[in-house]
Amino acid sequence: MGDIISAFFSTPILFRALVVGILVSLCAALLGVSLVLKRYSMIGDGLSHVGFGALAIAAVMNWAPMAVAVPVVIAAAFLLLRISGSSKIKGDSAIALISTGALAIGVMAVSLSGMNSDLDSYLFGSIYAISDEDVVISVVLALLVLILFVFFYTRIFAITFDESFARATGTKAGLYNMLIALLTAITIVVGMRMMGSMLISSLIIFPALCSMRVFKSFKAVTVCSAVISVVTFIAGMVISYEFGTPGGASIVCVNILVFAGFTAVGAVMSRNRG
Amino acid sequence: MSEHLIKVENLTLSYENMTVVKDLSFTVESGDYLCIVGENGSGKSTLVKSLLSLKKPVGGEITFGGGLRRNEIGYLPQQTGAQHDFPASVGEVVISGCLNSMGFRPFYTDRERKKAAENMERLSISDLKKRSFRELSGGQQQRVLLARALCATSKLLLLDEPVSGLDPMVTAEMYELIADINRSGVTVVMVTHDINAALKYAGHILCMRQGLTRESWFFGTPEEFLTSSASDFLKGGAVNG
Structure with missing residues (x-):
């Protein structure tokens, strides 16, 4: 175990992945509680596919990946939020439309340019995809997300629990929904290089769902999600390092185990109570 | 001369581009207990939304007096199950x-x-x-x-069908609780399908029916309501609920 720890701290690539990964996991887990409860989980999934499309096109055109992906995904987040908010269009099918569309465009762009080897890293993530510049941007964005989340925690609770009451008592719910969408978009773009666009949304959904099996207050669920996301990330990275498995998939597999565990605990708890 | 807590003048409201309320006027005094009753589709929910400033009226005006700020309404939303x-x-x-x-x-x-x-x-x-x-x-x-x-709030409670889905015992408790709160000086505006509760507890009744004429709504005390033609629909048993 000591070997692994020293490897993570002495290998720059691993250390960068660790720093970015922990911050992204924290952001994703915190936002995830609100997204899952507001039935917006699929928005996270849709956004990651849009992010894939944007990254692929940026790579083909030789543009800076983050500079393209961040604004595109933020725009997509606002669009998806609008679609979900309007009852006239079926939200879930619109999300599927946008996400598969962006995915297809990305795959076309990558294959036409003949860079098929990159496709794999975009779809399933790679810690080698993270440059020094990315680390700086990622850390700044992730800290921004964390600070905004903590600062607006009470309001985020209020609009997540009961949007009509929050609106009636003067909370600008539309504004906070946009804030959540914005923070989610940033988190996804920052995290998908490493986790891959196929798996990034699991960081949002798994910790929140695990915590909700066992805990009953919003604060406990939020704190537990944050802890789960960081622990599963580190465990996944260690497994990935030891067995040479892909990082993103290893992390998700650890999450599956945690979910099974929390489901069992939750079931036992509710049986003992009832 | 006490100021009206809420003054609604010539209010016209629309729901999905259809006018549902036209030229509605009533006032709520401080300490009053107003029950809003009426048929489904008569614009009760739209009225509640505009009282909460969640919806802009098409015409007319809602003004608050007595130092009540727009975001200072204690709102009990209809249960959504969400x-x-x-x-x-x-x-x-x-x-x-x-x-x-x-x-x-x-x-x-x-x-x-x-x-x-x-x-x-x-x-x-x-x-x-x-x-x-x-x-x-x-x-x-x-x-x-x-x-x-x-x-x-310490001034105004707006309750949207607070007893729907509750059993009769709990419903009665809830009504007593609301009446207690009202007696302590909080003005209450309650949307309900329960005419009997409205007659028992309310200081004023606003009865809304579908239609855009002056006859489609009634505002007055429970006694006035019972002697008015607005209460006719009670006899037909046509209260939706």
């Missing part, structure tokens, strides 16, 4: 009612905690503080939401 699997403790839900008096301050202080504790005490739910909202009975949940509404 909160059925929501992890939130009773304490968290109640204190979130205090947000409207916090300005841009991000965190709760002792002032909000004290206010939340007082309102939980007032509705006898202090012992539920740590319990999960989703595990409570329907009546307990309504008490929690009422405590939250009281955190948001």
Whole structure:
């Protein structure tokens, strides 16, 4: 175990992945509680596919990946939020439309340019995809997300629990929904290089769902999600390092185990109570 | 001369581009208990939304007096069922009612905690503080939401069908609770399908029916209501509920 720890701290690539990964996991887990409860989980999934499309096109055109992906995904987040908010269009099918569309465009762009080897890293993530510049941007964005989340925690609770009451008592719910969408978009773009666009949304959904099996207050669920996301990330990275498995998939597999565990605990708890 | 708490003048409201209320006028005095009754589709919910400033009237005006600010209405929304699997403790839900008096301050202080504790005490739910909202009975949940509404206001409660889905015993308790709150000086505006409760508790009744003429709505005391033609639809048993 000591070997692994020293490897993570002495290998720059691993250390960068660790720093970015922990911050992204924290952001994703915190936002995830609100997204899952507001039935917006699929928005996270849709956004990651849009992010894939944007990254692929940026790579083909030789543009800076983050500079393209961040604004595109933020725009997509606002669009998806609008679609979900309007009852006239079926939200879930619109999300599927946008996400598969962006995915297809990305795959076309990558294959036409003949860079098929990159496709794999975009779809399933790679810690080698993270440059020094990315680390700086990622850390700044992730800290921004964390600070905004903590600062607006009470309001985020209020609009997540009961949007009509929050609106009636003067909370600008539309504004906070946009804030959540914005923070989610940033988190996804920052995290998908490493986790891959196929798996990034699991960081949002798994910790929140695990915590909700066992805990009953919003604060406990939020704190537990944050802890789960960081622990599963580190465990996944260690497994990935030891067995040479892909990082993103290893992390998700650890999450599956945690979910099974929390489901069992939750079931036992509710049986003992009832 | 006391100022009206709410003054509605010549209000015209539309729902999905269809006019549902036309030239509606009534006033609510401080300390009053107004029940809004009427058929489905008569614009009750649209009226509630415009009282809460969630919807802009097409015409006419709603003005608040007596120092009541627009965000200072304690609102008890119609139950949506969206909160059925929501992890939130009773304490968290109640204190979130205090947000409207916090300005841009991000965190709760002792002032909000004290206010939340007082309102939980007032509705006898202090012992539920740590319990999960989703595990409570329907009546307990309504008490929690009422405590939250009281955190948001000391002047006006707006209750949208507060007893729907509750059993008769709990319904009666809920009505007594609301009457108590009203007696303590809080003005109450309640949307209900329950005409008998309206006649028993209300100081004024606003009865709305489909249609855009002056005859489609009635505003007055329960006594006036019973002798007016507006109460005719009671005899037909046509109250939707």
